[in-house]
Amino acid sequence: MIVAFSISPSGGDAVDADGGMSAAVAEAVRVVRASGLPHQTTAMFTYLEGDWDEVMAVVKQATDAVAALAPRVGLVLKADIRAGHTEGELAGKVTRVRAHLDD
Known part of the structure; x- marks a missing residue:
């Protein structure tokens, strides 16, 4: 699976100068x-690419790391879950589109 995610901290020590x-x-x-x-x-x-459990564990750890600096955290997550395609898709999807562009 491929997950696209964005973590948005709000307030606290998360704000840069x-x-x-x-x-x-x-x-x-x-x-x-x-x-x-x-x-x-x-x-x-x-x-991020990997199987469900490992990807979601990393998303949680990343969210927790930001939450340690911010009293509020927003998480946007989109997942591409495709049976039989567990690795190499991060680059593979782009390669397949480029092949059509080169026609």
């Missing part, structure tokens, strides 16, 4: 990187 939230978000990204699962972080979402 410039009003941003990048330091708190970085804590979530550290958790994702330490997981060893295939992942990709973009400006708006982090994509």
Whole structure:
């Protein structure tokens, strides 16, 4: 499965001097990187690939890491659950689309 998720901290120590939230978000990204699962972080979402239990455990740990800095946390999560496709899809989906673009 592939999960796209975004964690949004609100208030507390999560707010950077410039009003941003990048330091708190970085804590979530550290958790994702330490997981060893295939992942990709973009400006708006982090994509994570693996089986249900391991992916959801990482999402929970990342959310908890942000919650340690913020009194309120928003989580947006979208999942692509496709039987028989448990790895290599993070890049595979993009490769298949590009093949159509190259026609």
